[in-house]
Amino acid sequence: MVEQLNAVVGDDVVLGLGLSLLKHLGLMVPAMKSAPDFSWQGLDIPQTPSALCVWVRGADAGVVALRTRKIVQQLAGAFELIDELDGFLHRNGRDVTGYEDGTENPVGEAADKAAFVSVGPFAKSSFMAIQCWQHDMEAFEALPLSARNHVIGRDLDTNEELDDAPARAHVKRTEQDSFSPPQFVLRRSMAWQAATKMGLMFVAFGASFDAFEAQMYRMTGSADGIRDALFDISRPLTSAYYWCPALDNNRLVLDGMLSD
Ligand code: HEM
Numbered sequence: 001m002v003e004q005l006n007a008v009v010g011d012d013v014v015l016g017l018g019l020s021l022l023k024h025l026g027l028m029v030p031a032m033k034s035a036p037d038f039s040w041q042g043l044d045i046p047q048t049p050s051a052l053c054v055w056v057r058g059a060d061a062g063v064v065a066l067r068t069r070k071i072v073q074q075l076a077g078a079f080e081l082i083d084e085l086d087g088f089l090h091r092n093g094r095d096v097t098g099y100e101d102g103t104e105n106p107v108g109e110a111a112d113k114a115a116f117v118s119v120g121p122f123a124k125s126s127f128m129a130i131q132c133w134q135h136d137m138e139a140f141e142a143l144p145l146s147a148r149n150h151v152i153g154r155d156l157d158t159n160e161e162l163d164d165a166p167a168r169a170h171v172k173r174t175e176q177d178s179f180s181p182p183q184f185v186l187r188r189s190m191a192w193q194a195a196t197k198m199g200l201m202f203v204a205f206g207a208s209f210d211a212f213e214a215q216m217y218r219m220t221g222s223a224d225g226i227r228d229a230l231f232d233i234s235r236p237l238t239s240a241y242y243w244c245p246a247l248d249n250n251r252l253v254l255d256g257m258l259s260d
């Protein structure tokens with residue numbers, strides 16, 4: 001099964017191994033776990049674990065489609081495809097609501113520090129949190145521009161952070177520097193659309209799941225009673241955690257992780 005996984009590794013693929021697969025392979029990754037139940041006071045956030053997440057990336061939708069088809073064939077017999085979704089880059093990285101996403105992502109060394117384990121046997125591996133958010137575009141479009149800006153906490157046109165944004169504005173809730181200690185992740189979310197439904201496939205990479213969870217508990221309101229205004233116009237349909245092993249020469253680095 002590891003050889004099947006190695007066969008699909010490539011620069012255009014992000015491979016996330018779920019907890020059930022790690023257990024099946026007898027691999028011990030101590031910081032790995034299932035996504036907790038983030039549901040809180042009327043918010044239903046489904047837990048949707050799976051054995052494997054394969055994210056095929058590329059600029060040409062046809063190339064991605066054919067590569068995906070090949071991967072499904074390569075993994076057949078060991079894995080069953082249970083869900084699939086096409087993402088796309090919208091206006092250079094904007095959410096379909098029009099807001100720029102990723103502005104406050106760490107860059108350079110700070111990005112490496114946030115996204116990857118830095119030392120030890122798990123160095124250069126990463127913990128990936130994924131949630132598929134579906135927007136209520138009607139509810140969003142019914143809001144006047146000032147109210148939309150207050151949902152995010154930034155100006156739609158200039159992307160400036162708003163001084164008068166309410167405490168429940170999304171960027172107020174998730175401001176990475178406002179945590180003690182600061183809680184940084186590297187976000188690589190993408191817009192998605194399927195017939196009339198659309199939203200954001202939220203993807204965050206971390207050296208652990210701690211920063212993502214701190215942000216999520218603030219967003220739901222379970223940390224301090226203030227719920228993120230994003231929930232007025234969107235909701236997560238899925239919530240799952242994966243571990244992305246380091247790669248060496250296009251092979252997964254799994255040495256020394258076998259449990260007794
Ligand atoms: C519908 C889903 C979401 C949408 C549309 C969305 C959109 C945005 C936008 C437009 C920004 C401002 C620009 C930027 O710095 O990237 C932002 C910031 C941010 N979001 Fe989200 N987001 C969503 C879900 C989430 C989730 C689930 C988390 C983590 C639990 C999260 C964490 C963050 C963080 C950490 C920032 C940067 C805050 C800062 O340090 O200023 N977002 N998001």
